[in-house]
Amino acid sequence: xxxxxxxxxxxxxxxxxxxxxxxxxxxxxxxxxxxxxxxxxxxxxxxxxxxxxxxxxxxxxxxxxxxxxxxxxxxxxxxxxxxxxxxxxxxxxxxxxxxxxxxxxxxxxxxxxxxxxxxxxxxxxxxxxxxxxxxxxxxxxxxxxxxxxxxxxxxxxxxxxxxxxxxxxxxxxxxxxxxxxxxxxxxxxxxxxxxxxxxxxxxxxxxxxxxxxxxxxxxxxxxxxxxxxxxxxxxxxxxxxxxxxxxxxxxxxxxxxxxxxxxxxxxxxxxxxxxxxxxxxxxxxxxxxxxxxxxxxxxxxxxxxxxxxxxxxxxx
Ligand code: ATP
Ligand code: MG
Numbered sequence: 001x002x003x004x005x006x007x008x009x010x011x012x013x014x015x016x017x018x019x020x021x022x023x024x025x026x027x028x029x030x031x032x033x034x035x036x037x038x039x040x041x042x043x044x045x046x047x048x049x050x051x052x053x054x055x056x057x058x059x060x061x062x063x064x065x066x067x068x069x070x071x072x073x074x075x076x077x078x079x080x081x082x083x084x085x086x087x088x089x090x091x092x093x094x095x096x097x098x099x100x101x102x103x104x105x106x107x108x109x110x111x112x113x114x115x116x117x118x119x120x121x122x123x124x125x126x127x128x129x130x131x132x133x134x135x136x137x138x139x140x141x142x143x144x145x146x147x148x149x150x151x152x153x154x155x156x157x158x159x160x161x162x163x164x165x166x167x168x169x170x171x172x173x174x175x176x177x178x179x180x181x182x183x184x185x186x187x188x189x190x191x192x193x194x195x196x197x198x199x200x201x202x203x204x205x206x207x208x209x210x211x212x213x214x215x216x217x218x219x220x221x222x223x224x225x226x227x228x229x230x231x232x233x234x235x236x237x238x239x240x241x242x243x244x245x246x247x248x249x250x251x252x253x254x255x256x257x258x259x260x261x262x263x264x265x266x267x268x269x270x271x272x273x274x275x276x277x278x279x280x281x282x283x284x285x286x287x288x289x290x291x292x293x294x295x296x297x298x299x300x301x302x303x304x305x306x307x308x309x310x311x312x313x314x315x316x
Contacts, residue, residue: 009062017073020066021287024280031264031277032284036257041250044265046210048273060272064104067279072108074286075145077293079113082143084289085200088282089148091157092207093245094235095217096268097275098149101207105279106147115140118149127170131155131184132191139200145282152191153204156184156252161244185255192261202261203285205278206249207268211242 015023033039052060078084090098106114117138126134132152140146159165160181167176192202209217218239221231238245257263264281268274296304 007059009058012059012062012066015066017070020070021283024067024070024283025287027277027280028264028284031266031281033253033257033263033265034259036254036263039250039254039257041208041246041253041265044208045267046208046213046269047267048270052270052273057272060276063276064272064279067276067283068105068108070283071105071279071286072110074283074291075109075113077291078145078286078289079110079143080293081291082294083199084291085140085142085144085146086282086285086289087140087146087148087195087200087202088285089151089153089202089204090207091150091153091204091249092268093209093214093242094238095214095221095230096207096209097271098207100271101275101278102147102149104275105282106145109145113143114145114147116147116149119151119154127168131169132187139195142199152188153252156181156188157245157248160248161241181251182255185252189256189258192256192258196260201285201289203281204253204256204261204263205281206253206263206265207274207278208265209268211239213269214239
């Protein structure tokens with residue numbers, strides 16, 4: 001998609017899978033942080049470069065459909081090959097569109113090969129363990145895609161913004177020092193490296209919504225009755241800590257984005273565009289695995305032929 005001025009829904013339809021994957025990689029590269037050493041949030045916009053209007057709706061629809069189709073095909077091979085796993089972590093401020101992105105982008109995927117886990121404030125059993133514990137239990141098995149809707153990154157985001165939460169984590173007192181955030185970020189980086197070395201590719205998606213767009217979405221949730229359920233007064237309270245959150249996000253991304261486990265900072269003020277960019281990042285990750293269907297040995301193939309002959313000769 002979609003920032004080429006001459007691209008239309010029709011021209012997208014005519015592209016081969018190979019061309020579409022190439023496009024997806026190009027889009028995702030735009031938002032990929034890679035090695036985060038010099039990362040600054042202000043270098044990443046909350047809006048796509050081009051301004052889109054209602055006339056672009058068919059293009060968005062086509063691009064998302066194409067993205068979902070490619071994703072579905074790649075996931076089938078991932079599942080059949082049964083070697084790699086993919087963990088996709090979603091982090092964002094409230095109303096940035098995590099739920100919608102997950103729902104739309106994964107709509108075509110075989111549910112047996114994909115598992116979504118939302119992480120809320122930890123319960124007492126979870127607080128009785130180290131902070132990665134509850135996430136480790138939900139990691140995807142080989143051949144599977146795991147989606148974390150929030151994650152262990154909350155430990156360096158909400159917990160950092162509200163240090164009272166840290167005090168309730170039952171940590172031995174002498175471990176709570178000024179260094180704790182750096183230590184957690186280092187542990188996260190090591191954990192993700194460990195996962196990568198064991199065949200789980202981790203990508204992290206930050207849906208980058210602006211403070212103004214969040215306000216508009218909150219107002220919609222208040223004004224439209226069928227959206228009231230999405231609104232919580234706590235969200236307004238968290239909005240008050242916007243700058244602290246942005247600072248915590250910036251530092252987390254800087255210290256944990258690596259070539260193998262990159263962050264993607266995706267402009268989220270335009271929801272249809274954000275979904276296409278998310279699909280592109282996932283396609284990119286799966287394509288990098290160079291997946292292939294398992295092949296049978298000669299012996300297994302001749303056994304298959306024997307079974308075929310037996311089936312053909314079966315009497316009615
Ligand atoms: P939505 O609002 O769209 O339903 P959500 O992910 O915001 O999705 P909520 O139930 O509103 O879901 O919020 C979950 C809350 O749990 C968030 O405010 C998040 O910061 C908090 N949370 C998640 N992990 C932790 C953690 N480790 N410690 C403390 N709070 C956490
Ligand atoms: Mg919420």
